[in-house]
Amino acid sequence: xxxxxERRLTQKIREFLQQTYSIELPRIVIEQPPKVEFGEYALPLxxxxxxxxxxxxxxxxxxxxxxxxxxxxxxxFEVAGAGYINARVxxxxxxxxxxxxxxxxxxxxxxxxxxxxxxxxxxKAAHIGHLRNAILGDTFVRLLKSAGRAVxxxxxxxxxxxxxxxxxxxxxxxxxxxxxxxxQLAERPQFDYFCWxxxxxxxxxxxxxxxxxxxxxxTLHEIEQGGNETASIAELISTAVLxxxxxTMDRLDIEYDFLPRxxxxxxxxxxxxxxxxxxxxxxxTFESEGKNKGCWVMRRAxxxxxxxxxxxxxxxxxxxxxxxxxxxxxVGYVGKDIAYHMWKFGLLGRxxxxxxxxxxxxxxxxxxxxxxxxxxxxxxxxxxxIYNVIDARQSEAQNTVIEALRGLGxxxxxxxxxxxxxxxxxxxxxxxxxxxxxxxxxxxxRAYVEVSGRKGFGVKADDLLDKLIASAKNEVDSRHPELxxxxxxxxxTQIAVGALRYFMLKFTKNSVIAFDFKExxxxxxxxxxxxxxxxxxxxNIFRKGxxxxxxxxxxxxxxxxxxxxxxxxxxxxxxxxxxxxxxVIGQCIATSEPAYLAKHIFQLAQLFNTFxxxxxxxxxxxxxxxxxxxxxxxxVRRELIHALQxxxxxxxxVM
RNA sequence: GGGCGCGUAGCUCAAUCGGAUAGAGCACCGGAUUUCUAAUCCGGGGGUUGCAGGUUCAAUUCCUGCCGCGCCUACCA
Numbered sequence: 001x002x003x004x005x006e007r008r009l010t011q012k013i014r015e016f017l018q019q020t021y022s023i024e025l026p027r028i029v030i031e032q033p034p035k036v037e038f039g040e041y042a043l044p045l046x047x048x049x050x051x052x053x054x055x056x057x058x059x060x061x062x063x064x065x066x067x068x069x070x071x072x073x074x075x076x077f078e079v080a081g082a083g084y085i086n087a088r089v090x091x092x093x094x095x096x097x098x099x100x101x102x103x104x105x106x107x108x109x110x111x112x113x114x115x116x117x118x119x120x121x122x123x124k125a126a127h128i129g130h131l132r133n134a135i136l137g138d139t140f141v142r143l144l145k146s147a148g149r150a151v152x153x154x155x156x157x158x159x160x161x162x163x164x165x166x167x168x169x170x171x172x173x174x175x176x177x178x179x180x181x182x183x184q185l186a187e188r189p190q191f192d193y194f195c196w197x198x199x200x201x202x203x204x205x206x207x208x209x210x211x212x213x214x215x216x217x218x219t220l221h222e223i224e225q226g227g228n229e230t231a232s233i234a235e236l237i238s239t240a241v242l243x244x245x246x247x248t249m250d251r252l253d254i255e256y257d258f259l260p261r262x263x264x265x266x267x268x269x270x271x272x273x274x275x276x277x278x279x280x281x282x283x284x285t286f287e288s289e290g291k292n293k294g295c296w297v298m299r300r301a302x303x304x305x306x307x308x309x310x311x312x313x314x315x316x317x318x319x320x321x322x323x324x325x326x327x328x329x330x331v332g333y334v335g336k337d338i339a340y341h342m343w344k345f346g347l348l349g350r351x352x353x354x355x356x357x358x359x360x361x362x363x364x365x366x367x368x369x370x371x372x373x374x375x376x377x378x379x380x381x382x383x384x385x386i387y388n389v390i391d392a393r394q395s396e397a398q399n400t401v402i403e404a405l406r407g408l409g410x411x412x413x414x415x416x417x418x419x420x421x422x423x424x425x426x427x428x429x430x431x432x433x434x435x436x437x438x439x440x441x442x443x444x445x446r447a448y449v450e451v452s453g454r455k456g457f458g459v460k461a462d463d464l465l466d467k468l469i470a471s472a473k474n475e476v477d478s479r480h481p482e483l484x485x486x487x488x489x490x491x492x493t494q495i496a497v498g499a500l501r502y503f504m505l506k507f508t509k510n511s512v513i514a515f516d517f518k519e520x521x522x523x524x525x526x527x528x529x530x531x532x533x534x535x536x537x538x539x540n541i542f543r544k545g546x547x548x549x550x551x552x553x554x555x556x557x558x559x560x561x562x563x564x565x566x567x568x569x570x571x572x573x574x575x576x577x578x579x580x581x582x583x584v585i586g587q588c589i590a591t592s593e594p595a596y597l598a599k600h601i602f603q604l605a606q607l608f609n610t611f612x613x614x615x616x617x618x619x620x621x622x623x624x625x626x627x628x629x630x631x632x633x634x635x636v637r638r639e640l641i642h643a644l645q646x647x648x649x650x651x652x653x654v655m
Numbered sequence: 656g657g658g659c660g661c662g663u664a665g666c667u668c669a670a671u672c673g674g675a676u677a678g679a680g681c682a683c684c685g686g687a688u689u690u691c692u693a694a695u696c697c698g699g700g701g702g703u704u705g706c707a708g709g710u711u712c713a714a715u716u717c718c719u720g721c722c723g724c725g726c727c728u729a730c731c732a
Contacts, residue, residue, distance in 0.1 A: 162731060162732055423725090513667095518681090540692075602679085606679090609695060
């Protein structure tokens with residue numbers, strides 16, 4: 001609604017400027033006034049025009065206001081301050097549309113979007129860093145879907161990398177486990193936790209002597225090769241850990257459609273197909289001397305090629321070279337990534353084979369890449385737009401892939417390739433100490449310490465969730481002894497998930513989260529449960545009053561009576577915030593920043609809580625005013641539930 | 656050395672391509688008719704937005720230079 005009116009206003013202003021001054025501005029800036037008394041939209045337009053028109057801003061603003069006339073949905077325009085033009089909407093018009101849940105028709109965007117997130121190495125339990133990735137990714141998926149986009153959710157599995165090799169080495173050479181023993185362990189519920197420790201031990205063991213490291217390299221080669229016992233054990237381990245990751249993420253209502261694996265990228269020869277094209281197009285060049293002698297290299301992203309017009313042809317300064325194919329002929333991960341991304345855009349000319357892998361309790365089927373494949377499978381890849389949720393440390397690699405696509409002439413694909421970059425989750429030194437890790441003096445003085453799977457240093461996702469559930473369960477137990485234990489468990493889980501998801505979303509993407517248990521375990525203040533509680537309060541009003549909030553009819557209400565005068569500003573602010581939800585969702589998608597929606601939810605909940613205190617509804621003597629207040633609660637409740645659903649948070653029945 | 660990012664209240668963070676008096680939460684202090692359940696609400700203190708210049712009617716935001724911090728910068732994935 002808010003967005004719809006803004007568009008209408010922009011259009012009107014454009015027409016006016018064209019007709020009156022014959023001016024075409026590239027962009028009409030529309031802001032939100034600092035206070036609701038000033039109206040709903042503010043235009044600093046007059047300041048911009050002052051120079052062009054050689055008139056005082058204030059005078060221009062007055063002229064614009066006088067000449068603008070009327071506009072549907074708007075009450076009036078006025079001049080404020082040194083030359084702001086403030087627009088006031090017709091409050092009753094907006095409220096009525098909102099109460100009736102009228103959605104302005106939006107043009108459907110065609111083309112499928114591919115969002116890839118999580119991508120946890122299948123060699124150990126997921127930790128809080130992975131949670132940030134998965135929650136950001138899943139929320140972005142929900143944002144896109146709520147805007148009507150068709151989305152494929154992928155989780156890339158690097159099942160042939162060194163991390164997997166390390167656990168395999170750990171099991172076979174350090175723990176001396178047989179295949180049968182590993183199979184038995186893999187059946188155990190917390191196999192990923194077991195691997196967590198094995199991985200950390202193996203990493204330490206490498207430091208002991210050089211032979212151990214040789215074993216690692218040999219194991220890695222066997223895994224990459226495939227078709228041998230080592231590869232088979234690696235597959236066994238990585239698949240079992242992968243299942244655990246899916247279970248962990250499912251606890252947070254995070255699901256995937258397809259799991260492409262690196263093993264298939266190798267076995268189905270994606271790279272060979274890409275290599276040919278990369279050589280033909282000159283993206284890759286062969287180095288015949290220098291430190292990268294014998295390698296196929298490409299220009300490192302960000303080392304501008306435009307400026308060095310002096311170097312002729314395809315010469316790339318040594319420090320700007322990124323090795324794609326090693327001198328022994330093997331391809332590095334960036335190369336595989338280029339091939340994989342050509343597949344995503346349908347540019348490779350090859351496809352995976354697919355088989356069913358995991359069925360969610362709700363019946364949703366998750367597919368996985370495979371060598372053989374099932375005959376009937378959904379169509380993946382070949383999309384119009386992609387988003388890769390990958391942390392900021394990999395931005396250079398991501399940019400290299402984008403440059404490769406560009407070099408191949410696929411500019412459109414490159415333009416629709418978004419590295420959805422975010423910063424890592426680290427631990428506060430205090431938190432690290434709580435976990436029993438001893439830190440160096442240097443680390444203690446830092447604001448945060450990076451987690452390290454290699455050192456087994458971090459907070460496991462399931463542990464954190466268990467802690468949150470236990471803490472929420474305590475509260476629910478004491479507040480609602482009348483409920484069954486199952487019901488209380490269920491509510492506690494919803495609260496825990498709400499707290500965790502909100503926590504990961506409240507920070508903007510490029511701020512490092514210094515994780516601290518006290519903050520993450522809080523259910524008060526700016527948290528998910530705060531917003532959930534606001535919904536519960538709204539529901540309670542209807543429950544106690546004997547009404548159904550979802551069937552509440554606003555037909556008879558005279559909104560202008562209750563919203564028009566300035567004494568109604570407080571309630572109007574709440575209506576306005578509710579009207580902004582879809583606008584905020586649009587902002588989140590445009591900027592790839594889910595934090596805006598989290599903040600919006602909190603603000604809406606905050607305004608509602610104030611309203612809740614100020615205006616007792618059920619005791620309201622004036623029946624028509626009571627209906628109006630009920631309509632207010634119904635609309636806010638509906639918008640909050642919707643917005644919470646978009647960030648993947650459910651509102652419990654009671655709290 | 657080069658690339659990317661960050662520096663805002665005691666702490667953790669916001670501030671929508673530059674806009675009106677820089678906002679929240681936590682912590683601290685003081686309050687809220689035992690009510691639609693207080694996981695809430697109201698009030699209070701707390702800021703030279705790292706420093707110095709520049710551009711602009713307007714700078715936390717853009718530009719330049721410093722200072723400080725983080726990440727990336729392997730023929731590892």
